[in-house]
Amino acid sequence: MKKVIFTDLDGTLLDRFSYSYDQALEAINLLHEKKIPIVFCSNKTRVEQEAYREELNIRDPFIVENGGAIFIPQDYFPFPFNHHKTTKDYLVIELGISSQKVREVLKRIEKEVGCHIKGFGDTNVEEIAQETGLNLRFAALAKQRQYDETFKIEATPEKIELALDKIEKAGLTYTYGGRYYNAMGGGDKGKATKILIELYRRKLGKIETIGIGDNQNDIPMLEVVDIPVLVQKPDHSWEEIGLPNVYKVKGIGPEGWSRAIQKLIES
Ligand SMILES: [Mg+2]
Numbered sequence: 001m002k003k004v005i006f007t008d009l010d011g012t013l014l015d016r017f018s019y020s021y022d023q024a025l026e027a028i029n030l031l032h033e034k035k036i037p038i039v040f041c042s043n044k045t046r047v048e049q050e051a052y053r054e055e056l057n058i059r060d061p062f063i064v065e066n067g068g069a070i071f072i073p074q075d076y077f078p079f080p081f082n083h084h085k086t087t088k089d090y091l092v093i094e095l096g097i098s099s100q101k102v103r104e105v106l107k108r109i110e111k112e113v114g115c116h117i118k119g120f121g122d123t124n125v126e127e128i129a130q131e132t133g134l135n136l137r138f139a140a141l142a143k144q145r146q147y148d149e150t151f152k153i154e155a156t157p158e159k160i161e162l163a164l165d166k167i168e169k170a171g172l173t174y175t176y177g178g179r180y181y182n183a184m185g186g187g188d189k190g191k192a193t194k195i196l197i198e199l200y201r202r203k204l205g206k207i208e209t210i211g212i213g214d215n216q217n218d219i220p221m222l223e224v225v226d227i228p229v230l231v232q233k234p235d236h237s238w239e240e241i242g243l244p245n246v247y248k249v250k251g252i253g254p255e256g257w258s259r260a261i262q263k264l265i266e267s
Pocket of ligand 1: 011012213
């Protein structure tokens, strides 16, 4: 049966601190050899993901900004399907509202609550680089958000809770990745993954889908694949996600990624 891989990036295919994928290179080459698609499903922006796709020679569709949109290379699926936008390189399925709209809601809530919500939109590239450990090039790419906003809330715990409550009441969803919050309207990793699974089924027939993640924000993606996989976090623990069939692989980030691929693909 043809397999398709859906994978998170930060803390999964990429090391949580160095953003290196070196430990996963052999497994990526194995997937290339077997012509198995690798679909990024990450909080990262289009331009960030394009940089990694280029470096790793990956040409498959990809899901940006936590499910805000799906970018599908032109002619990848040999049949017409619903999409919202066509660019020079891609057909784009948009699930989330614009970052601009998300930021407007956050600004209003900031005023109402009397806290400081500091988004990537208000932060300069140097500061993002310093806080995230990204180099300046990637920090600039991370700032180019189209469908969500990454932010911190500077306030007392009570006000943070109030702000998060108001974000949900405004119809947005948020995730917390350990360092930043992320708010969006409309999309999530699961919805986007499901759409691509359907398109792959139309193209390839019966397929087996594998999803690999490390964190809470991967749950929607892991819920809709056949084989959900969790890699270890830097402290060697696995995220508690309450999925009964999850395969907890040994190895932090890309090391676990590699082990999971070797095991699931070779067999
Ligand atoms: Mg992650």
